[in-house]
Amino acid sequence: MTDSDSYSGSDNGMYVRAGAAAHGPYSLDIGPKRAGWDYSALRVLDLPPGGSHTLAAGDSEWIVLPLSGGCTVHVDGESFELLGRESVFSAVTDFAYVPRDAHAQIASGAGGRFALAGARCERRLPARYGPAPEVPVELRGTGNCSRQVNNFAAAAPAGGGKAGGSFECDRLIAVEVLTPGGNWSSYPPHKHDEHHPGAESELEEIYYFETEGEGGFGYHRVSPSRPGGTDVLAEVRTGDAVLIPDGWHGPSIAAPGHTLYYLNVMAGPGAGDGREWLIRDHPDHGWIRDTWPSQPVDPRLPLYGTGPQEQQR
Structure with a gap:
């Protein structure tokens, strides 16, 4: 273990x-002011x-992403019916894009929980619907590093490929990751x-878990x-979040018998020109x-x- 891997406490x-970051109707409300940075935001609406x-x-663009249940999003004279899903462990979901400077009405007949992934941005793109069958799904890693990535608003990968870049945003980058029990994801650690x-x-x-x-x-x-720099070693459960302004992040470890889900929301000055997700x-x-x-996928x-599948190693 190197010095950078030892936890300071x-x-x-x-x-x-x-x-801990609940506010009004939100069970989680993290914006740039709360996080101490400039761009990324996440709210969970119940x-x-x-x-x-x-x-x-x-001044932010937003994606309304059902975590459980469905809803209707009314924005800019459009109405998007989101069928949603039973839970994040049951299916890929459809979603809706809300542009900056808009007022959106989110309504749910049966109720539910909805992630609002946001990023401060400059361009005002049109409000749009993201169909679940068009969400690219990536099987990343092999062996006990195998995980599933739902690239609903991913950045285009370096060198091209199908695993992202299919849904246009200005600065926002967002994906879902599912790690089977006993596996490690966000590994190797990267920054x-x-x-x-x-x-x-x-x-x-x-990271929302x-x-x-x-x-x-x-x-x-x-x-x-x-x-x-940022130094975190946390036991995470449903509703927890980790903020990463800097640092080597990973692994995320799923306890045996329990699939681990996390929603990644990213934005920054490096995302404005091509929304690049480049890691070291x-x-x-x-x-x-x-x-x-040399190993099979889990x-x-x-x-x-x-939706469309691609394996990247």
């Missing part, structure tokens, strides 16, 4: 326990049966806290990439990628019916 508020909520987009053209992009990131089954839990690690692997652990071609994946 203080997370400086970067680990947000479920309920609506009772027949409930509705008005979202004032302000994107500096701008190096063609090699690394500067992005602020939020849910765990499957009663008593489910996982672990998440962020180790410093610079003196005094931890130099002590990047070698693990070289072992993946047979439990994909976890459910998916």
Whole structure:
């Protein structure tokens, strides 16, 4: 273990326990001011049966993503019916894009929970619907590093490919990751806290977690990439979040018997020009990628019916 991998015992508020950032109708409300950065935001909206909520987009673009249940999103004279899903462990979901400077009405007849992934941006793109069957699904890694990535608003991968870039945003990058029980994801540890053209992009990131089954839990690690940088070792459960302004993040570890879900929301100055997601692997652990071609993908994946599939190693 290197010095950068040893945990100092203080997370400086970067680990947000479920309920600790609740505000009004939101069970989680993290914006740039709360996080101490400039771009990325995430809210989790809880609506009772027949409930509705008005979202004032302000200077940010937003994606309404059902976590459980469905809803109707009224914005810019359009109405988008989101069928949603029973839970994040049951299916890929459809979603809706809300542009900056818009007012959106979110209504749910049966009630549900909805993630609002946001990013401060400059361009005002049109309001749009994202169909579930068009969400690219990636099976990343092999062996006990196998995980499923739902690339509903991913950045186009370096060198092209099908695993992202299919849904246009200005700065927002967002994906879902599902890790079968006992597996490691966000591994090898990687970072994107500096701008190096063609090699690394500067992005602020939020991890929002849910765990499957009663008593489910996982672990998440962020180790410093610079003196005094982000240092987190957290046991995570449904509703928890980890903020990553900098640092090597990973692994995210799913406890055996409990699938671990996380929603990644990213944005930053490096996302405005092509929304690049360029990462640098931890130099002590990047070698693990070289072992993946010799191992099969975990047979439990994909976890459910998916859209276009691609495997990346």
